[in-house]
Amino acid sequence: MNLEALYDQLPPERQGLLDEVNFLAGNLREDLILEQFYLALEALSARLQQLHPQIACPTGCSRCCETHALPEVLPMEWELIKAALETLPNEISERLRTAVRSGNWPLDAEGQLKGRRRDYPNCSCPLLLDGRCSVYPWRPFDCRVTGYAFSNAGERPLPPPGPPPGQLLPYSCSSEQRRMLTELAQGIRPLEYMFLPQREQLWEVLQLIEPGDTGPRLLLAHLQDWATGSTAGQTIPDA
Numbered sequence: 503m504n505l506e507a508l509y510d511q512l513p514p515e516r517q518g519l520l521d522e523v524n525f526l527a528g529n530l531r532e533d534l535i536l537e538q539f540y541l542a543l544e545a546l547s548a549r550l551q552q553l554h555p556q557i558a559c560p561t562g563c564s565r566c567c568e569t570h571a572l573p574e575v576l577p578m579e580w581e582l583i584k585a586a587l588e589t590l591p592n593e594i595s596e597r598l599r600t601a602v603r604s605g606n607w608p609l610d611a612e613g614q615l616k617g618r619r620r621d622y623p624n625c626s627c628p629l630l631l632d633g634r635c636s637v638y639p640w641r642p643f644d645c646r647v648t649g650y651a652f653s654n655a656g657e658r659p660l661p662p663p664g665p666p667p668g669q670l671l672p673y674s675c676s677s678e679q680r681r682m683l684t685e686l687a688q689g690i691r692p693l694e695y696m697f698l699p700q701r702e703q704l705w706e707v708l709q710l711i712e713p714g715d716t717g718p719r720l721l722l723a724h725l726q727d728w729a730t731g732s733t734a735g736q737t738i739p740d741a
Contacts, residue, residue, distance in 0.1 A: 508693040516694075519553045523697045532710035536578050539711060543646050546699070550650040553694050556685075557678065559649035564633050565675040566648050571627030572619045573644035574718035576709065583721070584728060586640040594636060601628035602722075602729035613723030623676075628725060642721060643708055644701075649674045653701040673701050 509517060526546040530539060551557070575583070587595065605628055608616045615622075629636050635645070653673040672682040686695055709718075726732070 505693060505696070512693070516553070519549055520693070520697055523549045523553060527697075527699055530704060530707055532707050534711060536582065536708075536711060539708060540643075540646065543643075543704070547646065547650050550698065553697065554650070554691075556691075557649060557674075557682070559674070559678070562633065564630055564635075565677070566645075567630045567635060568626045569623055569675060570619070570648075571625045571630070571722070572615065572622060573642055573721050575642040575644075575721045575724065576712070576718050577714065577716050578712045579642045580719070580721070580724045582640050583637055583642065584724070586637045587728065590636065594631065597631060598628060598636060598725075599729040601631075602725045607722050607726070609720065609723060609726070613720065613726065615720060628722075643705065647673060647699070647701050647704060649678065651699050651701040651704070670700065672698075 509520065512520070523546065526542060526549060530542050530546070534542065551559075587598070590598070608622050608625065610616055627635075635641055651673040652670040654670050672679045674682070682695070685691060
């Protein structure tokens with residue numbers, strides 16, 4: 503059955519959601535500023551949540567924060583997060599600094615990850631306090647697309663036996679990956695799943711918003727610098 507036939511079989515309200523998803527995805531452009539890009543991404547995610555109520559990413563769920571807390575962030579994303587950290591109450595700020603300093607993070611002396619992100623399936627984000635993100639409104643791109651995107655980066659693989667190499671995987675926790683891949687294999691909601699964006703394509707657009715010489719860096723590395731007062735990895739403006 504072709505896509506047009508699948509679309510015609512959907513109720514009008516779901517057709518409308520697909521149309522909105524398609525429109526919003528097309529408006530994630532490099533001529534936006536970061537905050538506009540985030541707002542457009544939030545609007546897209548809201549429609550995807552309506553389109554996929556079966557995806558178990560409800561408010562209060564922190565499984566990905568507890569198991570895959572190694573996102574890379576662009577300099578402009580870190581500046582937004584750092585500014586948010588400086589506005590937190592002193593008590594919260596000190597709790598975060600303590601969590602960062604006391605963590606046994608898989609980073610080398612240069613702030614680089616030892617191995618691959620997929621090798622650390624139980625790395626909990628130090629910004630997660632009492633089950634909630636302490637900088638949620640300012641969270642980076644990777645956190646925003648988790649749960650409602652596919653990825654070919656292989657950073658969150660299923661344990662063996664996994665899918666064939668190169669297959670797009672849901673960018674989510676392992677339990678959601680399994681459930682979504684099972685539905686796809688059974689032909690459940692194929693059209694709706696086709697409208698989930700691919701993480702790497704959106705990431706490429708985001709990098710074009712503010713191109714520069716400094717590339718992405720692990721959020722944990724930035725947080726270590728912040729917690730210890732180090733200037734490593736920071737861009738020093740020209741005099």
